[in-house]
Amino acid sequence: MKWILAFAISTALPAWGALRAGASAADITPQEWPVRLIGNFGLSLSLRAHDPLHVRALVLEDAGTSIAIAVIDSCYVKRDVLDEAKALASKLTGIPSSHMLISATHTHSAPPSMAGDRTSLEGRYVQRLIDQTAAAIAGAHKRLAPARIGYAVRAVPDELFNRRWFMKPGAIPPNPYGETHDVARMNPPAGSADLLHPAGPTDPGFSVVSVRSAEGKPIALLGNYSLHYVGGITGNQVSADYFGEFARLVKQRLAPDDDGFVAMMSNGTSGDVNNIDFVHPRPRAEPFERIRAVAGRMANHAAEIAASIEYRDSATLRAAEAELELRYRKPSAKQLAFAKAALDEPDESKLPRNAKAYAERALRLEAGPAAVMVKLQALRIGSFAVAAIPFEVLTEIGLAIKERSAIKPVFTIELANGHWGYLPTPRHHDLGGYETWLGTNLVEREASVKITDVILQLLGQVAAP
Ligand SMILES: [Zn+2]
Numbered sequence: 001m002k003w004i005l006a007f008a009i010s011t012a013l014p015a016w017g018a019l020r021a022g023a024s025a026a027d028i029t030p031q032e033w034p035v036r037l038i039g040n041f042g043l044s045l046s047l048r049a050h051d052p053l054h055v056r057a058l059v060l061e062d063a064g065t066s067i068a069i070a071v072i073d074s075c076y077v078k079r080d081v082l083d084e085a086k087a088l089a090s091k092l093t094g095i096p097s098s099h100m101l102i103s104a105t106h107t108h109s110a111p112p113s114m115a116g117d118r119t120s121l122e123g124r125y126v127q128r129l130i131d132q133t134a135a136a137i138a139g140a141h142k143r144l145a146p147a148r149i150g151y152a153v154r155a156v157p158d159e160l161f162n163r164r165w166f167m168k169p170g171a172i173p174p175n176p177y178g179e180t181h182d183v184a185r186m187n188p189p190a191g192s193a194d195l196l197h198p199a200g201p202t203d204p205g206f207s208v209v210s211v212r213s214a215e216g217k218p219i220a221l222l223g224n225y226s227l228h229y230v231g232g233i234t235g236n237q238v239s240a241d242y243f244g245e246f247a248r249l250v251k252q253r254l255a256p257d258d259d260g261f262v263a264m265m266s267n268g269t270s271g272d273v274n275n276i277d278f279v280h281p282r283p284r285a286e287p288f289e290r291i292r293a294v295a296g297r298m299a300n301h302a303a304e305i306a307a308s309i310e311y312r313d314s315a316t317l318r319a320a321e322a323e324l325e326l327r328y329r330k331p332s333a334k335q336l337a338f339a340k341a342a343l344d345e346p347d348e349s350k351l352p353r354n355a356k357a358y359a360e361r362a363l364r365l366e367a368g369p370a371a372v373m374v375k376l377q378a379l380r381i382g383s384f385a386v387a388a389i390p391f392e393v394l395t396e397i398g399l400a401i402k403e404r405s406a407i408k409p410v411f412t413i414e415l416a417n418g419h420w421g422y423l424p425t426p427r428h429h430d431l432g433g434y435e436t437w438l439g440t441n442l443v444e445r446e447a448s449v450k451i452t453d454v455i456l457q458l459l460g461q462v463a464a465p
Contacts (some may be wrong), residue, residue: 019314020061021147021211023220023262024139025247026132028053028073030111030238032121037236039075039108039229041357046109049238050288053110055129056247056264057136058211058220059095060381061144065317066095067379068137069222069386069413071264072129073240074104077113079375079390079418081126088134093141099319101377101388102133103416106267107241109233143260146214150309151384153409156301157204159227159294162395163187163274164199164433175437176342176358177335182432187274190281199431202226202273203395205402206298207411209381210306214313218254218261223302224386224411226268226395230275230294234287243267245295246302253303265298266413269398271391271422271435315382318462323373324454326420326443331362335438339363361439372443375417376451378458385410385462387455390418394428394435397448404456407463412455423448 029052034045053073060067068089086097104113115123164184171194172185184199207224223246230242240247243265250263275294331339339359342351377388385407389397393414401412421442422435429436429445 018062019147019149020144021059021149021219022140022143022145023056023058023211023260024136024143025054025056025262026136026139028055028129028132030125032124035111035125035238036122037109037238038112041354044236046236046238050233051239051244053238053240054244054247055133055136056262057140058222058262058264059137059140059144060149060315060317062315062317066099067317067319067381068095068100068140070100070102070133070137071266072102072104072133073107073244074110074113074129075106075108076415076419077104077129081113081130082417085130085133088130089137092134092138095137095141098321100137101379101386101413101416103266103388103413104419105241105243105265106229106392106415107239107243108229108231109237109239109241111238147219148212148214148311148313149315149382150210150311151208151382151409152305152309153205153207153411154301154305155204156206156225156298157202159275159297160202160204160273161276161278162198162200162202162272163276164272164431164435165278166196166199168194168196174352175432176352176355177338177438178352184428184431184433186434187276188278190276190278195278199428200272200394200396201399203268203399205411206301207409208302208305210309212311218258218306220261221250221254221263221302221306223263223265223298224268224413225265225298226270226273226398228270228274230291232285232287232290242291242295242298245291246298249295249299250302253299254306263302267415269393269395269412269414271394271414271424273395312382316380318380319377320458320461321375321377322454322458324376324450325371325373326447326450327371328365328368328442329438329444331366331438335362336366358437358439365438365442372420374420376454376458377417378455378462380407380462385459387412387459388416389414389423389451389455390416391420391423393423394425394448397423397425397452400452401455406456406460410459423451
């Protein structure tokens with residue numbers, strides 16, 4: 001009789017399609033100095049890290065299907081670098097590259113993640129980023145164990161401010177091409193008497209995915225919040241911004257003694273949303289003070305959600321992706337002439353702000369290819385879904401996806417699977433401002449409409465029974 005019982009148990013387990021999960025983090029703090037920091041105009045060199053950078057990964061498996069989600073402490077990572085990391089991770093784990101979603105947090109205090117020459121200091125960093133991203137996913141895969149998963153979304157509006165503002169006439173300076181048609185201004189002076197009202201909403205939805213072992217031990221927590229970054233790090237130091245601090249504080253709250261636990265914060269659709277209260281200017285904070293405060297409050301929300309949600313021991317896992325061709329924008333004859341003149345002008349005080357930086361971008365776009373293929377992706381995890389878009393996505397696009405998706409709840413991870421600048425809607429193109437300027441915006445005016453359509457199709461695919 002004994003063998004019958006054993007047989008029953010061994011076939012019953014996989015037939016239930018029980019969820020397994022694993023998480024892992026790998027360090028990507030620079031080891032060679034100085035490094036350039038990207039995220040701002042001009043050159044900033046860093047000689048030290050305020051806090052470490054990581055790649056954090058979560059692997060889920062159910063009924064023979066696996067997916068991997070990884071979040072990198074970087075401003076953005078280009079598609080070719082991520083594709084290389086996925087290929088390596090796929091070789092190590094057997095998970096198809098198409099089932100991997102890898103995004104950058106958008107910390108503005110990290111080294112660049114693109115370099116053609118892998119023998120240069122920056123190139124060696126890119127190689128390490130690739131190796132460690134694959135190592136984090138492989139580490140999570142190695143730790144796969146029976147797990148339970150829960151999900152919730154909570155409105156946390158207080159940390160969010162739309163940073164694009166309508167201003168009184170005459171209050172918006174010319175753009176870097178000397179044009180004066182902008183009616184929305186990014187990051188206006190806080191407390192200015194010229195402020196009218198914000199040009200867009202914020203998305204207060206804080207999404208939390210919590211994963212526990214079958215025995216109830218925390219394995220991982222994935223957050224998603226539409227906040228560009230916090231900033232306020234002194235002296236050109238490398239930092240993971242509030243994303244890294246959130247990960248550290250959630251671990252402290254949920255699993256202080258367990259190095260196997262990994263928390264991560266993915267960026268939602270935050271292209272026009274930051275942490276600056278433009279109406280009620282706040283006193284200057286100490287370095288890292290605001291990061292710590294925002295991360296602490298978000299970690300408290302996350303810990304409360306993790307303690308109160310319902311956990312399930314299985315989840316239908318699906319992944320779908322599509323390639324979409326988008327035309328690159330090209331400078332107009334007038335912009336091109338302005339750009340060339342700007343580069344020849346020795347006295348920068350005679351030029352609009354950042355004119356030379358945008359002139360170089362305009363010339364690069366003029367000489368560059370006509371179109372690009374971008375990767376769009378949707379994942380289903382049980383009763384909810386995740387969309388992935390390789391841009392800095394204006395927040396109302398994420399809100400529209402949440403409203404129109406065939407599967408709800410859903411959240412969007414931006415800066416995922418690549419980076420092609422900002423993604424404004426056609427309405428925002430008409431308003432102008434930083435996020436729409438040629439050079440910060442790279443692709444055609446209708447891009448957000450096309451991308452939203454494809455994302456909704458992909459969500460429909462993964463939603464199907
Ligand atoms: Zn940005």
